Amino acid sequence: MTGRNLRMRRLSRATSALSGRKRGAQPKVVALGGGMGLSASLTALRRITGDLTAVVTVADDGGSSGRLREELGVLPPGDLRKALAALCGDDDWGRTWSRVIQHRFESKGDLHEHAVGNLLIVALWEQLGDHVQALDLVGRLLGAHGRVLPMSAVPLELQALVKGHDPDLPDAIVTVRGQATVALTPGEVQSVHVVPPDPPAVPEAVEAVLDADWVVLGPGSWFSSVIPHLLVPELLDALVTTKARKVLSLNLAPQPGETEGFSPQRHLEVLGRHAPKLALDVVLADEAAVPDRESLADAAQRLGAAVELAPVASPDGVPVHDQELLAAAYDRIFRMHGRIGPWR
DSSP states (O other): OOHHHHHHHHHHHHHHHHHTSOTTOOOEEEEEEOHHHHHHHHHHHTTTOSEEEEEEOOOOOSHHHHHHHHHHOOOOOHHHHHHHHHTSOSSHHHHHHHHHHHOBOOOSSTTTTOBHHHHHHHHHHHHHSOHHHHHHHHHHHHTOSSEEEESBSSOOEEEEEEETSSTTSTTOEEEEESHHHHHTOSSEEEEEEEESSSOOBOHHHHHHHHHOSEEEEOSSOIIIIIGGGGGSHHHHHHHHHOOSEEEEEOOSSOOTTTSTTOOHHHHHHHHHHHOTTOOOSEEEEEGGGOSOHHHHHHHHHHTTOEEEEEOOBOTTSOSSBOHHHHHHHHHHHHHHTOOOSTTO
16 A cells, blocks of 8 residues: 555544544533644644633734835734634635735735735734733634634743854854844754743633643744743643643754754653743654654653654645544544543
């Protein structure tokens, strides 16, 4: 059997398993991240639970979000918009609204490359004066299968210490500023921090983490989407103290610039350095993306976690997560690794 046929067979089994899952077994799940990585998790998770909350990074400073942030002083809406789009249903209403809020204008004027959803979110922020209320309203309009919250109430600047940013000075460490710049920086990222250094968490995000059965962190840009959640003190405290189980979903491949050359276990080591008190329960990785399973297991064990290997990549070979396979992997993890709360 070819690799492609094997993947398609696994996809069929995963779809069948999800369709046969009993109604009512609904864990409370909180997913943390940003960008396309969080969208992948949300698209999968909404297939296995109706009690889903996304907590989204607010450090983006590029594109439409960056322009709105600079001009109006608002939270960057782009990653929040992507999360809402991922939670739209598969019916005509959901598909239509997902396309609408993701639509970008093409012009020679000021609207060029602005996303409709970004403008809608910012307009409601200005009308209502409340980030959470506005996002809840957009979610109702879209028929979103879950709730979307910003991780902090203030826009954050991401800063990274980068070694070898200048190829002529390979041992020099410099500070690189801005999420868009950090994501593509040459050199080796040593650590990241945010400005302001002690940002306030959104209370509803903290409450969601404390009340969850499962918290999902990743996949996504490691330094610019995943780790920033650990740099908001109140949110990190909630992640450390919550009774929820925690699963970390690894990327399918290193990201050029930000994590180029990183092994799967290196991702865990970096996360552990940024949040040494944070313990995990499960590390999920695609079985084909782990060349050294023993080293990954050792790194996961240092964080208190077991490793679950599963086929979660797209069967066509493109390094993106397949939503059905990822949903099946999450569902199996939630069932195998203990249940907490009233859904059991």
